[in-house]
Structures are given as C-alpha cells and as structure tokens.
Amino acid sequence: MRLSRYFLPTLKETPAEAQIVSHRLMLRAGLMRQHAAGIYTWLPLGFAVLKRIEQIVREEQNRAGAQELLMSTIQSADLWRESGRYDDYGKEMLRIRDRHERDLLYGPTNEEVITDVFRGCVRSYKDLPLNLYHIQWKFRDEVRPRFGVMRGREFLMKDAYSFDLDLDSARHSYNQMFVAYLRTFARLGLKAIPLRAETGPIGGDLSHEFIVLADTGESEVECHGALLEKAVPEGVDYDGDLQPVVDAWTGLYAAADEMRDAAAADALGDTLVRARGIEVGHIFHLGKKYSEAMGATVTGPDGEPVTVTMGCYGIGVSRLVGAIIEASHDEHGIIWPASVAPFHVGLINLKTGDAATDAACATLYERLGPDRVLYDDRDERAGAKFADMDLIGLPWQVIVGPKGLAKGVVELKDRASGAREEVSTESALARLVG
Amino acid sequence: MRLSRYFLPTLKETPAEAQIVSHRLMLRAGLMRQHAAGIYTWLPLGFAVLKRIEQIVREEQNRAGAQELLMSTIQSADLWRESGRYDDYGKEMLRIRDRHERDLLYGPTNEEVITDVFRGCVRSYKDLPLNLYHIQWKFRDEVRPRFGVMRGREFLMKDAYSFDLDLDSARHSYNQMFVAYLRTFARLGLKAIPLRAETGPIGGDLSHEFIVLADTGESEVECHGALLEKAVPEGVDYDGDLQPVVDAWTGLYAAADEMRDAAAADALGDTLVRARGIEVGHIFHLGKKYSEAMGATVTGPDGEPVTVTMGCYGIGVSRLVGAIIEASHDEHGIIWPASVAPFHVGLINLKTGDAATDAACATLYERLGPDRVLYDDRDERAGAKFADMDLIGLPWQVIVGPKGLAKGVVELKDRASGAREEVSTESALARLVG
Missing domain, CATH: 3.40.50.800 (Anticodon-binding domain)
Incomplete structure (x- = not known):
C-alpha cells in the first residue's frame, strides 16, 4: 500500500483524554478514533491488526475442535428471563425495546442464546461433545468507559461454549480450550500465564484467567518464575489426554488479587516473580447452571434424558490490540509482533x-x-x-x-x-x- | 470435516413459517436458525457461506481502491440530529437510551458516522479521492420481518462512502464501484444487472440498483436481452477511464417499478426480456447532502475550503446468501456456485x-x-x-x-x-x- 493513498490519520499531539499508553498510541498511530464514550471506529491500520488477531484466535479454536457459528448482537430478553439473569444483570446490560414493545438487549455474553440453539438442535448423546464459538461484538454499558479499547463499551469477543455428557468429558473440553489459549497467546507474540480464578457457587478447580504480562498492566500478579519460561505445546493432539499439559502449567503457583496465597508465595523464595498483567481470556466450567434452567437435555446411552454439562471460554479480541501494545512498545511508538503486524x-x-x-x-x-x-x-x-x-x-x-x-x-x-x-x-x- | 462431528442440524420437515424457497432451504439445510423475529443465528454451514461471500465482496472493494475500516454498530444520536435524520428516520430505527440517559441507536446505515470520521481526520484536497467501506451488522426494525435473511432486522451489509473534490472525480468514484459490483456479483456466480434507480432530490443519473435474476425474485424487471449475455470486465485498471464500461452497461434499456418506460420497452420488440429479480446492491451519488449539513470540508488547491462531494455504495451481504439460493436451487435443495460453497x-x-x-x-x-x-x-x-x-x-x-x-x-x-x-x-x- 502506498502511504500517499492510505487513510492513516496519525496525530502529532498526544490526546489529553488518553491515560494509558495503548490508548495514546492507538489514537496517535491512527488505529482508531472515538465515536462516543467507549465506542470506537477502527481505522484501516487498526482494523488490519484486529483481523489478524481474530484469524489467529479462529485458527486455534478450530484446531482444538471448536466450530464457528455466529449469533446475533441483539438478543431476546425472554431467554434471559428463563435463565434468571435478566433482572440480575444490572445496568451494564443495554436494554432495548423494539417498535412492537418487545424487550430486547445488546448481548453482553451468549450463554442463554447458545443454550437455546443447543436445545433446539441437539437430541442425542451421540452428538456430544460439542464446542461452539463465535467472534462477535458485545456491549456492556460500563459506568465509566476508559483506557480506550481496554475497557470499551462495544467490544469484540470470542466466546466458546462446550456441551458434554458428564464431568470427565467436560474436563477434557476445558483442557482443550486451556491448551488452545496457551497456543493462541504465544502466536500473538505474548507471554501469557494462566491463573486460577474464582469459581463462584459452582466450585471446583475449573476456572482460569489468562494474563498477559506488561509493565503497564492493570493488576498485580505473582507466580513461580518457571512459568515465564515454559514452552508452549506444539503439534498438540486435541483428542489425546491433555491433562499432563494442564497440570504442568497449573502445578506452579500463580495468583492475582483474591486468589493470593501468602504461604505459597513465601515458600517460593527467590523463584517468586511479581509482575503486572492484563486479563485477556477467561475459561470457566459452568456445570448445569444454564442447561438446567433452560432444559438443555439429550437422550443418554440408556435412553434416559441427561442434562448437559457446559463450559464457557472467552477471549477479548479487541482488548488484545491494546494488551499487545501495552506489552510491546517503546518511547517511539508501537512494536508489533510479526504475527499481528498490519504490514510486514x-x-x-x-x-x-x-x-x-x-x-x-x-x-x-x-x-x-x-x-x-x-x-x-x-x-x-x-x-x-x-x-x-x-x-x-x-x-x-x-x-x-x-x-x-x-x-x-x-x-x-x-x-x-x-x-x-x-x-x-x-x-x-x-x-x-x- | 467429518459430518459425524460437524454441527449440521438439518430438518426433515419444511418449517411452516418459511414462505419462500431460500428461507425454507436455509432452515432445512441447517444454515441458520431463527433467534427472534428477523434475527438469526448463523450455524457453521451458513456462516461458512456468509464468510465466503464477504471475502469476495472485500477483495473486489480493495481492488477498486476502497479501504476497509470498521464502524461500531451502536451510534450516537447526536450525529443524526446534525444531519436532520434523527427525527425523519421513523420507526425502522432502533432507538436506545444508555445508563446515563444518552440517546444512542443501532446503525441502520452509516452516512453520519463516516462523515464525522472524515471531518475529524481529513484536511486537504491532497488526501482525496477517498473511498472508505466496512462490512458490519446493521439493524432495521422492520414492521413485519419475513422471508428469512431476505428481509431480516439484523443484517450484514457492506457500505462504502466516497469523498471527492468535485463532480467529475465523484463520477469516477461512482464508476469504480459500478464496475466493482459487476465483478463482485459475477464472482458470486450470479447474473446481476444494473438498473437506473430514483435519485430523489439530488437528481442526476448516478443511482443504480443491482438486481440478481431469479425466477422466484421479489420484483419484476424488464431489460434488453443483450444485458443478460454481457461479459463482465476482467483485468480492470481502476485508475483508468471506466466511463466506456459503465456506458456499455447503462446504454441498454433496463428498468423496474417506477422507472419503467413503456415506449422504450415496446421499441425493443423481441429483444425485450421480462424477468424477476432481487435487489442485492445499490450505488448512489449523495452530492453534498451530508458534507454540507455536517461541515465536511477540505482545503482546496487555492487554499479555500471546499465542501466535499460524496457517494454511498451498499451490498446486502447476508441477503446475498438468500439471493444466491433463490437463483440456484432445484427440488432437491441448494446448488452452491463453487466460489461460495462451504465445502467443495x-x-x-x-x-x-x-x-x-x-x-x-x-x-x-x-x-x-x-x-x-x-x-x-x-x-x-x-x-x-x-x-x-x-x-x-x-x-x-x-x-x-x-x-x-x-x-x-x-x-x-x-x-x-x-x-x-x-x-x-x-x-x-x-x-x-x-
């Protein structure tokens, strides 16, 4: 592309409203412009990066056996009433009423819709396991949107949902996503570590956040130093046993915020690393929370109905543009990893x-x-x-x-x-x- | 892909609500499911077709010199107040109020937003001509959504917007899109013809609809038979003079609805063809309607401000999935043109x-x-x-x-x-x- 013809409106001045380096650089380098609070127009250079990230996420999801579909941005409120979340979700949900006075909303996440698709389409245990994902714009009406695409209101997210007959199978689906995430972030040129996260009322150990290390990160993390040097698996057989890989990554202490364990950290002595990080992904075992509330069952091997076990797996695709810049820049500007660079x-x-x-x-x-x-x-x-x-x-x-x-x-x-x-x-x- | 693992929920029964063949076949062949009135979930097979169509549209837009960016789905109402369309647009606009009681809307089209991007970024005539497009979901709150993706509420559209210093240059931008559209529809395996369309208060001859011929089409068209046999240009130099190509296509009589000319039709005798068709694209010279209302000016060669001349160019990407099926099916099902087939x-x-x-x-x-x-x-x-x-x-x-x-x-x-x-x-x- 010839720059004389390319639409690349860079800025000489640093915009006053931008508080963090990725926000400043995305505006200055002509990647995007703000349209309204927390809502952005992606200019050609930023759009090209977004597409490259999206494609790497897609390839690794497909490789792990997830199948891509596309759910709408606008959702029916009725499904959220079924799950019980319509009233619970609060003011971050953008609620809409159409010309016929029906309640709609702009999807902040898709558990209800995908569970509805599943129960409408799948009848037999023979069709499991199933992992369905999409890469779609979401909206969360943040009270104070800021930090550019890091905490926007309209944002692009990859969200996958797994459906399994039992917990063992669900754990394998979870492990597939765990490994796919390791590979995805490595291909994006990022050093990412999984941290155990809160599981809430469901319990168990199947909830991990993936944190990209960046000096300018939003939160403080601490972990075993060896985690930073661990090689990401290649040539993975996603049908094989992935537990050893997951164990190798989760067996080393790593925590942020409320999951910190002072004794475990102290025991590490000099091998403990404290760093700052940015959350870019979250995987989560849902159990039967949605399948029970919404009646997502299949006929089991013995002919009896079985309520399916679910998991959900998110990656903040637009947020990653900011996270990569936070992790990779200097005083002169952005330093794109080759895999996501808009031009080589x-x-x-x-x-x-x-x-x-x-x-x-x-x-x-x-x-x-x-x-x-x-x-x-x-x-x-x-x-x-x-x-x-x-x-x-x-x-x-x-x-x-x-x-x-x-x-x-x-x-x-x-x-x-x-x-x-x-x-x-x-x-x-x-x-x-x- | 092994079908035993693929999420392809076909239907044996024809759904009662589907009135036209593309809607029936899209449901039966497991391309999509309805989420709410006029809102669909694209299942993997349908999603794959949608992506292939999108990619062909993209390649031909890029080839013609248009540059891809991405505007948000949610727009600020203030810009529509500037253009005067906020009150005029009527009930098809999905109006939204956020938690801070600010008026937003789900974009049904993007003239206001792109004009705002332009005036915020472009200063000089040296940066013209400029043609910017995106492929993004739109929402129109149809009073009676029907015919599946042919008249949905949430739909995927490619919309391009050109900015020129004067009418001659604007005509060249228009011609670029005219030729790109001929090539796009041909690559999609479609027989498409351009029809002169109403220009409204702006006048002139720069408005064409592109109609795909299909026996089951929504509207009746009549045209010179030679139009159906015309070869679509290859190896186009988009910087060169495209007027002869455009003239060759527009010099033959073709019309629908209110643009019919009984005398011109009669004069053709046996060479007149009557057929049915589906609108899949529309290109339109906007003149200074938005640039004047919103103050989109550049500094001209003589240092004086010039209000830019605009054009807009749409393709219904999700609608094309239905249009292709209407044009290419038999009693057994869909017949995908090779270029858009989900698998070969x-x-x-x-x-x-x-x-x-x-x-x-x-x-x-x-x-x-x-x-x-x-x-x-x-x-x-x-x-x-x-x-x-x-x-x-x-x-x-x-x-x-x-x-x-x-x-x-x-x-x-x-x-x-x-x-x-x-x-x-x-x-x-x-x-x-x-």
Missing part, C-alpha cells in the same frame, strides 16, 4: 521525486509485495517519515535514499531492536521475502 | 464400518483436503446421505461403496447437472484437486 515492512523513500530513488523504491515495493509493505512515498521530510514509521511499529523498515543507492545499498532497520544495517537491495529482499 | 466436495461413505470402504474414504478425505471436503462418515442409510448431500448443495459429490471399489471405481456426481460417472479414485482426485 515499512518502505521509506528519503527523496520522493528523485528518479533513481523512486525507481528503486518502486522495484522494492513490487518485489516485497504491495500487500505486505506500507510504502511511504509522500513528499515529506525524512524526519517525519522516520517518526511515523517508528510510531506505527511495523517489524521491518527499508530506508532508501540517493546516497545509499550510489553505494549500492539500502538501510534495513529492525524496529524492535532498533538495529540498522546497510545491505544490498538483493540481500534486503532475501531477508524480508525469505 | 461431499464425500459419501455408502457403508460405514466396512473396512475397505472406510479406508478408501479416509484416503480420499486426506488427499482432497479436510478443509475442502465434508465427509459423511455417519452410520446412516445411503438414501438419507444422498438426500442430505443434495440438500446442502456442495458442487461435487464423491460416492464410495464396496461394489464400486471391487471394480476399482467411485462415483463422481456434479450437483448442478446431476450427471454421475464412474471413475477411478485417481481420476476423481485429478478432477477435484486439479
């Missing part, structure tokens, strides 16, 4: 209008691939081009000017390390196209 | 449990590619498998049974023509993997 390379023309430089850039642009390159062909000062390219944080920069070309070289810059080297055009291509 | 091949195992048949199917499944094949490995009667596979309408079926295998053949069936032939496994693979 930023190509900087130091002298737009100079025939030789334009020609060299045009060749690089074509050979690197216009979809993978953002080519700064604007008639701007070099300093402004450098600052903008650092701000938007593409993994690689190729800097092309008349002086270098006279020597037969271009400059290759690694955004993360800041390392620059002069290389021939061909060797830049070899490095970047691979 | 349906693999039917005639004797699940028979070792040789299972092994042959497993090999075909792997070599055809599990993402491209729906493998009916269920323990069901052959007749039920045939009926289900015809119902869901994948382009090809490969039918594998012990008798054929003993002769060294499988059966290859073309869903559209119904033609069947016995071929060797290798030649089936050669045909289907290509």
